[in-house]
Amino acid sequence: MADVFDKCRAWTRVRDAVTAGIMPYGHVIEDLVDGTEAVVGGRKVVMLGSNDYLGLSADPRVKAAAQEAIDRYGTSCSGSRLLNGTRPVHGEFEQRIADFLGREAAVVTATGFQTNLAISTLLGHGDVVLTDRGNHASLVDAARLGFAEHRRYRHNDVEHLAWLLDTSGADRGKVIVTDSTFSIEGDLCDLPAIVRLAREHDARVVLDCAHDLGVLGAHGRGAPEHFGLESQVDLVTGTFSKAFGSTGGLIAGSREVVDFIRHLGHPAVYSAAMPPAAVAAADMALQIIEQEPERRTRLLDIAERLHNGLRALGFDTGRSTTHVVPVLIGDETLCLRFWTALLDAGVFTNAFVTPALPADKTMIRASVLATHTDTQLDQALEAFARVGRELGVIPATPPRTYEPVMTARPVTA
Numbered sequence: 001m002a003d004v005f006d007k008c009r010a011w012t013r014v015r016d017a018v019t020a021g022i023m024p025y026g027h028v029i030e031d032l033v034d035g036t037e038a039v040v041g042g043r044k045v046v047m048l049g050s051n052d053y054l055g056l057s058a059d060p061r062v063k064a065a066a067q068e069a070i071d072r073y074g075t076s077c078s079g080s081r082l083l084n085g086t087r088p089v090h091g092e093f094e095q096r097i098a099d100f101l102g103r104e105a106a107v108v109t110a111t112g113f114q115t116n117l118a119i120s121t122l123l124g125h126g127d128v129v130l131t132d133r134g135n136h137a138s139l140v141d142a143a144r145l146g147f148a149e150h151r152r153y154r155h156n157d158v159e160h161l162a163w164l165l166d167t168s169g170a171d172r173g174k175v176i177v178t179d180s181t182f183s184i185e186g187d188l189c190d191l192p193a194i195v196r197l198a199r200e201h202d203a204r205v206v207l208d209c210a211h212d213l214g215v216l217g218a219h220g221r222g223a224p225e226h227f228g229l230e231s232q233v234d235l236v237t238g239t240f241s242k243a244f245g246s247t248g249g250l251i252a253g254s255r256e257v258v259d260f261i262r263h264l265g266h267p268a269v270y271s272a273a274m275p276p277a278a279v280a281a282a283d284m285a286l287q288i289i290e291q292e293p294e295r296r297t298r299l300l301d302i303a304e305r306l307h308n309g310l311r312a313l314g315f316d317t318g319r320s321t322t323h324v325v326p327v328l329i330g331d332e333t334l335c336l337r338f339w340t341a342l343l344d345a346g347v348f349t350n351a352f353v354t355p356a357l358p359a360d361k362t363m364i365r366a367s368v369l370a371t372h373t374d375t376q377l378d379q380a381l382e383a384f385a386r387v388g389r390e391l392g393v394i395p396a397t398p399p400r401t402y403e404p405v406m407t408a409r410p411v412t413a
């Protein structure tokens with residue numbers, strides 16, 4: 001007789017990788033030295049595997065704000081916002097984040113993943129949701145949870161999106177949902193084309209700015225500000241677990257849509273509120289983001305150096321123009337070996353293999369923080385060079401030329 005647990009017994013990937021000594025997941029980070037270095041297996045390594053892009057999770061002001069909130073409110077709300085979990089900090093922060101983004105209202109939830117799942121509330125019977133195939137898993141799951149027809153377009157292929165819109169039925173409610181900065185490949189969505197198509201087809205645009213809120217745009221308002229298209233994006237979602245150095249998620253938009261999600265979105269209603277300490281940390285991070293634009297400048301500078309340093313060695317960093325720097329490896333086992341050898345050489349990164357990517361298109365993801373030093377970056381590049389040559393990912397001698405990357409800096413800077 002079939003047993004639903006059979007698949008677990010048959011699934012040996014992790015055991016195989018551990019046995020082979022090439023397991024890149026679940027390592028204990030024993031310590032994080034100001035976020036830029038990690039202690040793993042008792043060794044200090046350069047941390048290129050964090051999303052703490054502005055280095056704020058280690059900032060004394062952010063830590064103090066969280067500690068004060070714990071003293072004032074305790075460690076948990078022990079319940080949902082609607083029932084018993086709303087403390088003064090929630091409403092105040094929601095208004096501040098809405099004001100920052102130039103939106104009428106915002107709602108915060110315990111994680112960015114939950115925030116995105118709440119989009120499913122908008123996807124009714126008869127509607128169509130159009131999503132990029134490269135979207136984050138939380139957006140994929142949101143589309144699956146909703147009642148709308150789910151149509152997926154090839155990654156960043158706006159012609160495919162146009163065709164899907166053309167064939168979706170003029171009278172149906174339509175919404176385009178996409179990452180603004182794709183989380184593995186670090187490339188930006190083609191927002192100008194997406195909003196144009198949305199206008200032509202009376203579709204709404206929902207943008208997950210998880211990786212670029214606080215980072216892109218002259219004021220850190222993310223990809224919509226970077227492209228000068230804030231007024232044409234209907235709903236912005238994001239997370240506080242990356243540039244904000246905290247944890248939690250947000251949805252910002254018109255008051256009626258935000259209130260609808262706040263009262264009907266299951267992840268907002270049936271789950272405990274964002275802890276006050278996380279709210280206070282994100283709130284302090286917001287103030288720093290507004291007051292210290294030099295962090296964004298530094299991040300995009302150092303990311304550009306990483307991209308171009310890797311490219312000069314012969315690595316392929318794909319189509320990213322952001323601080324999320326993919327290094328294309330190809331074969332899956334090679335990717336796991338590469339990750340392990342890099343750690344041995346003193347650099348912690350992230351490995352992406354199946355099911356996140358096809359087995360022959362695996363990647364290492366490196367991400368810098370505004371607080372990394374040039375010396376740390378040089379150490380990382382040296383390790384990449386050594387491991388890349390040893391494993392035959394790059395040629396023994398660097399290419400004579402390479403196409404340089406310019407990161408997505410604000411147009412006005």
Ligand SMILES: Cc1ncc(COP(=O)(O)O)c(C=O)c1O
Nearest residue numbers: 111112113136179183210239241
């Ligand atoms: C694009 C994107 N959206 C949403 C999330 C989820 O955010 P959180 O970690 O706050 O749940 C992530 C996290 O990796 C992400 O990369």
